[in-house]
Amino acid sequence: MTEKMNRRNFLRVAAAAPATLGAGSVFAASTSGTPAPAHWDYEADVVVIGCGAAGLMAAVQAFDGGAKVVVFDKGMSPYHTSTRLNGGCFAAVGSRIQKEHGVKDSPEAFVDNMSAYGDGMTLREPALTYARNSGAAFDWMVDHGLAPGMWQPYNGHTNPRTVRQKTYNGKDYIDVLVRECNKRGIKIHHDRALQKVFYDEKANRVLGVACGNCKVTETAHAAKGVILATGGLTGSPTEVGKWSPVLSDAVTIGGGANNGDAMRVVIRDVGTPITHMQYFAEYPDALATGPGRGPQIRYQYFVDEGAMLVNKEGKRFVNESLAPTLISPSMERNSDKSMYLLMTTDQFERATKKYPFGALLSSPQWTRARWDTELAKGRVIVQGNTIEEAAKKIGVDPKGLLDQVAEWNQTVASGRDLKFGRTKFAGKFEGTHFFMAKINVWVCLSMGGFKVDKHLQVLGWNDQPVGGLYAAGETVGGIHGAHYLGGDACGFAHTSGYVTGRLLTGQKVVI
Numbered sequence: 001m002t003e004k005m006n007r008r009n010f011l012r013v014a015a016a017a018p019a020t021l022g023a024g025s026v027f028a029a030s031t032s033g034t035p036a037p038a039h040w041d042y043e044a045d046v047v048v049i050g051c052g053a054a055g056l057m058a059a060v061q062a063f064d065g066g067a068k069v070v071v072f073d074k075g076m077s078p079y080h081t082s083t084r085l086n087g088g089c090f091a092a093v094g095s096r097i098q099k100e101h102g103v104k105d106s107p108e109a110f111v112d113n114m115s116a117y118g119d120g121m122t123l124r125e126p127a128l129t130y131a132r133n134s135g136a137a138f139d140w141m142v143d144h145g146l147a148p149g150m151w152q153p154y155n156g157h158t159n160p161r162t163v164r165q166k167t168y169n170g171k172d173y174i175d176v177l178v179r180e181c182n183k184r185g186i187k188i189h190h191d192r193a194l195q196k197v198f199y200d201e202k203a204n205r206v207l208g209v210a211c212g213n214c215k216v217t218e219t220a221h222a223a224k225g226v227i228l229a230t231g232g233l234t235g236s237p238t239e240v241g242k243w244s245p246v247l248s249d250a251v252t253i254g255g256g257a258n259n260g261d262a263m264r265v266v267i268r269d270v271g272t273p274i275t276h277m278q279y280f281a282e283y284p285d286a287l288a289t290g291p292g293r294g295p296q297i298r299y300q301y302f303v304d305e306g307a308m309l310v311n312k313e314g315k316r317f318v319n320e321s322l323a324p325t326l327i328s329p330s331m332e333r334n335s336d337k338s339m340y341l342l343m344t345t346d347q348f349e350r351a352t353k354k355y356p357f358g359a360l361l362s363s364p365q366w367t368r369a370r371w372d373t374e375l376a377k378g379r380v381i382v383q384g385n386t387i388e389e390a391a392k393k394i395g396v397d398p399k400g401l402l403d404q405v406a407e408w409n410q411t412v413a414s415g416r417d418l419k420f421g422r423t424k425f426a427g428k429f430e431g432t433h434f435f436m437a438k439i440n441v442w443v444c445l446s447m448g449g450f451k452v453d454k455h456l457q458v459l460g461w462n463d464q465p466v467g468g469l470y471a472a473g474e475t476v477g478g479i480h481g482a483h484y485l486g487g488d489a490c491g492f493a494h495t496s497g498y499v500t501g502r503l504l505t506g507q508k509v510v511i
Contacts, residue, residue: 033201034269040208042220044070046504047209049262050229051188052081054473056177057497058227063184065505070220071186072211074193075257082231082474083493084174085253086444087362088165091487094135098161101151105159107131114488117156118481125454127479129499130492132510137498144180147172154486155323162487168359170490192218194262197269205467224504225468229497231258232446232474237292240443243277246332250441251286251294271461275477277448281484282328284339286442287380296362296442299341305350306426307343308408312336314391314400319420325483328441338440340396345433380438390436405429445489449477454511456500472496
């Protein structure tokens with residue numbers, strides 16, 4: 001048996017059962033290509049699967065390049081996608097706003113940061129494509145009405161290059177892309193899950209797709225290519241737990257359609273391998289108000305005012321000033337896989353004066369009144385007249401915490417954190433009335449998916465590009481490596497859509 005038969009057919013057989021179930025069993029799995037139907041329901045130049053930031057950006061760019069575009073999406077709205085749910089932070093090199101701030105930067109420096117942050121697991125070629133085109137993609141959004149954001153340097157980026165929306169979420173981006181699609185008459189065919197990829201194995205060419213639901217199936221021919229922008233896995237806590245069992249109980253956030261079904265269909269029909277599936281963006285900031293749900297508490301804004309992070313034993317375990325996704329592994333090694341935020345009333349009030357309350361809790365629905373409601377429940381947020389009282393209420397060892405606070409106050413006085421190297425102190429823990437919050441892992445991004453080349457073309461079983469098949473956004477694996485550097489997911493989603501849509505229509509991009 002040849003290597004070709006071994007590897008490709010193994011991938012197909014492994015994916016066939018779950019993919020067929022997820023696709024409504026309209027077509028059988030194939031082991032020797034997937035012939036085109038006798039008649040196509042749609043004739044297009046470019047077919048886009050997915051209507052998040054990556055998919056919509058790709059559709060608009062392809063349309064502007066003269067292509068006839070068809071967009072299918074499993075969900076019911078562009079506002080039920082990962083970009084809509086993110087924190088509104090976009091990382092880009094060479095944008096006008098970066099130049100206005102006088103920052104000297106380069107794509108290579110950006111990718112070096114991504115690689116260092118991602119434990120050397122970042123795939124450099126597609127990452128460089130992102131970096132080289134990110135400024136143009138961001139400027140395109142600005143030129144088409146993106147609401148003004150804030151220049152906000154982010155930990156892990158050695159050169160400032162991130163902009164955060166003032167709303168602290170990604171709706172601003174989706175608003176722009178939906179508006180631009182509507183202007184061009186680009187229709188999104190909702191409730192159309194990917195069911196089949198038609199693939200000519202001899203020509204190594206994807207011909208088109210079939211998408212639908214349990215009642216209807218529609219086929220579309222893609223003369224130039226298919227762009228996969230189907231998102232990741234975070235819409236399904238079960239899928240997250242399968243690939244990373246340590247995250248089985250994590251709070252997850254993602255579009256409900258993002259469960260990996262489309263990925264399995266492509267593996268089944270084309271035999272494409274996947275990569276980096278065990279990696280997720282694990283933020284140490286879930287306020288788990290219920291099983292698998294809750295807001296993202298941006299603890300770092302409180303840390304900037306002097307707050308402290310401790311484990312269940314009341315001891316510090318990390319430099320609180322590290323970027324969030326570097327704190328997560330340390331938190332997961334704690335006895336209860338949690339951490340606890342301790343802050344004085346003064347520290348709390350200073351943070352609430354600097355930021356909108358909804359920004360501190362990553363949701364406009366989280367007002368001060370909602371905070372007070374959860375505080376009254378006394379489960380994940382507590383307040384005590386003393387540190388000891390607050391510790392007892394939330395389940396932290398009181399003596400351990402009191403000893404730690406005494407030690408920390410000495411550290412603040414000396415100005416040197418000999419244990420973990422924290423350099424921001426902002427005062428001792430003194431006075432009365434202290435808040436504590438129990439924090440768990442919050443998963444907002446899966447970092448595995450299809451392996452692509454520098455043109456974002458999907459690679460087949462032999463590491464060679466599959467003709468007519470491209471991937472964008474969270475569907476791509478290996479961009480972030482082992483850890484996610486803030487602003488890169490939103491930035492890559494838009495930029496990869498920008499690149500694929502333009503490449504397929506012969507427009508200028510930088511490779």
